[in-house]
Amino acid sequence: MKNALGAVDSVLLLGGRSEIGLAVVELLVKRGARRIVLAVRGETDAPDLKALGAEVHVVDFDAARPESHGDVVRTAVDLVGDLDVVISAFGVLGDQAVYERDPVSAAHAVAVNFGGQVSVCLHVAERLREQRHGTLIVLSSVAGVRVRKANYVYGSTKAGLDGFAQGLGDALHGSGANVMVVRPGFVRGRMTAGMPPAPMATTPGEVAAAVVAGLREGKETVWAPAVLAPVFALMRVLPRAVWRRMPR
Template sequence: MRNALGAVRSVLVLGGRSEIGLAIAERLVRDGARAVALAVRGGRAPEAAARLREAGAAEVHELEFDADAPASHAAVLARAAGLLGDLDVVVAAFGHLGDQAALEADPVAAAASAHTNLTGHVSAGLAAAARLREQGHGVLVVLSSMAGVRVRRANFVYGAAKAGLDGFAQGLDDALYGSGARVMIVRPGYVRTKMSAHVPAAPFAATPRQVADAVADGLRLGWRYVWVPSVLRSVAAVFRVLPRSVWRRLRR
């Protein structure tokens, strides 16, 4: 159960090797979460599990999860619920950034990337929402991105998938209204991780830990959108109204 101040007992991370997903889980453990399940491709994430145990988690489970296999997602959620009991927070953290130039040159790889970043989230998100609705409470934390607020030339394959995901998450939250469950949409800008190391940092870059702290604040205060850093909310407002001729020329 989530308590009045946003602390929870159990956390499921879909994409348990994601540095951001892991940082969120670690923060929630430090705030009192006892049980975490890491759903990862291959079913093993010993380093991540060790880190969470060190942070104070009493139980850490690792289970197989393939974001690209939508048919398996309901079963993954059922297995996680079998291990954890109620799913207080589900973090949908999996994703693929890729190299824009390479993706543009390889349509098949680009489609695969979009499949992970959008289609995978659609099936996993719906499966998670069904569980949360049934248990009458819980938060699905969806890692969207500033890149999806207005899609940019510099990363439009990734950005388009995130824009789709963001829209999906908003609709899902509306669908869950009154069910006790809800969706929290996280929109970080550039986050310094291994996944993003090959991309030059954008202004207002954040660390996974800053994302985790913002998510914890959001859980406590019941936010629907979490911007990291929070100034991005204002930046996004500007982005949305920039004329196309200027927008097209943005380098990053």
């Protein structure tokens, strides 16, 4: 259960290799979380959460197989009981040029980033609605706030996910459970290795700090860094002719 100061006990991370997801989990463990489930396809490279005092379970999770998602959530509940926080952090970035050459790979990215998220988040929502408490944290992206020509396949999956997560949050309103949509900017890390950082770039650790602060305050939307909120308020209203000239 979330305590009076916003600390939680049990956490499910969907996407056990996500750097941002793991940074959030590590910070939650440092703030008192003790029962952790990492849902991951293959190996996780989680930091040593046991050394920080947490009990850690690893569950096999394939985002591209929605028929297995119900079991993943049920297994997590069997392992740790009520889910105080669920972080849905999986997704692939991919390369726009490759997507354009190989539309099948683009369809696969959509199935994971959007289809997989929709499926597993619906299972999570069902559980949170039953337990009447808990927060689902959905990792969206500024790339989905206004889709750019430079990465419109990835951006459109995040645009879909962002809209879905907002709708789900509204559907859960009043149930005791809630959804937090997180919109990071350019995050330096494995996913973006080799790419020149965009302005206002951030790190997984900084995103995690913003997420945990938002959790304590019960926020519905977290921008990381916070300045991206006004920046994208402006970006959204730029004329199309200007927007399409964005270099990347």
